[in-house]
Amino acid sequence: MVADLHLHTTASDGTLDPEELVVRAVALGLTTIAITDHDTAKGISRALRAGRRFGLHVIPGVEMSTVLEDEEELHILGLFIDYQDPTLKRVLSALRQARWRRMQEMTRRVMKLGLQVSWSRVRELAGRGAVGRPHLARALLEKGYVSSVGEAFSRYIGKGCPAYVPRPRLRPEEAIKLIRQVQGIPILAHPGWIARERLRKLVAEGLMGLEVFHPRHNLPTTRRLYRLARGWSLLLTGGSDFHGLPGEGWEPGAFTIPEEYVSALLEARLSLMNRETDRADRKKWR
Ligand SMILES: [Zn+2]
Numbered sequence: 001m002v003a004d005l006h007l008h009t010t011a012s013d014g015t016l017d018p019e020e021l022v023v024r025a026v027a028l029g030l031t032t033i034a035i036t037d038h039d040t041a042k043g044i045s046r047a048l049r050a051g052r053r054f055g056l057h058v059i060p061g062v063e064m065s066t067v068l069e070d071e072e073e074l075h076i077l078g079l080f081i082d083y084q085d086p087t088l089k090r091v092l093s094a095l096r097q098a099r100w101r102r103m104q105e106m107t108r109r110v111m112k113l114g115l116q117v118s119w120s121r122v123r124e125l126a127g128r129g130a131v132g133r134p135h136l137a138r139a140l141l142e143k144g145y146v147s148s149v150g151e152a153f154s155r156y157i158g159k160g161c162p163a164y165v166p167r168p169r170l171r172p173e174e175a176i177k178l179i180r181q182v183q184g185i186p187i188l189a190h191p192g193w194i195a196r197e198r199l200r201k202l203v204a205e206g207l208m209g210l211e212v213f214h215p216r217h218n219l220p221t222t223r224r225l226y227r228l229a230r231g232w233s234l235l236l237t238g239g240s241d242f243h244g245l246p247g248e249g250w251e252p253g254a255f256t257i258p259e260e261y262v263s264a265l266l267e268a269r270l271s272l273m274n275r276e277t278d279r280a281d282r283k284k285w286r
């Protein structure tokens with residue numbers, strides 16, 4: 001049994017819709033996947049339905065973008081979330097709206113620089129997914145203002161550039177709290193060479209696991225994260241972060257974890273739920 005616990009669909013910036021992703025995962029021999037779209041849970045019910053049909057275990061998840069005081073971005077995965085929870089839906093929708101307004105403002109600033117890109121084209125490039133800087137970059141590329149997406153970032157829309165607008169701020173601790181509130185397990189996504197102190201703080205705030213296995217991690221990074229996770233009794237996860245974008249170079253399942261890690265996640269989830277039920281019961285009888 002093999003599991004890939006980090007996959008994107010068209011609900012955010014992936015190219016496969018939830019059904020296509022499930023079919024692809026089955027064809028590739030995966031037995032468990034997690035749908036972890038950026039700041040949305042919209043692809044989950046379709047993926048669950050397809051999973052039941054094709055005999056694939058689908059874990060409902062989300063990947064929340066958070067921003068630290070120094071503007072550095074951290075992604076927090078929430079696995080096994082109650083994706084229908086109204087509070088979760090409300091927070092995610094507010095985040096998407098904030099992201100939308102940010103991209104509108106960045107497009108406006110690009111236009112003020114004399115570059116003829118339109119907001120409707122940027123939106124079109126985003127398809128049904130969340131609109132983001134890569135779409136604006138592609139609009140600039142299309143018009144020939146830059147010769148690559150990278151150049152669009154370094155000249156116009158990267159941090160410190162003339163059309164840059166800071167991201168809407170959700171703190172990592174807020175994402176962790178929200179994920180736990182909806183019975184999910186908060187995991188730090190692709191932590192890279194994260195400072196121990198920063199990680200310690202996140203764990204104190206309720207972080208429960210580390211995404212150890214990820215395409216962005218080289219061997220020394222993976223080893224260090226593995227040791228950190230083991231040493232601090234954190235849960236271990238991993239996945240391909242598959243988006244299906246041209247040039248990405250890998251399929252779902254390119255980075256997987258064995259069944260025992262999934263079982264550990266499941267156990268942690270159950271004890272989290274029991275704790276919540278206990279608390280609710282105590283309240284009832286008080
Ligand atoms: Zn990420």
Ligand SMILES: [Zn+2]
Pocket residue numbers: 006008036063241
């Ligand atoms: Zn991702």
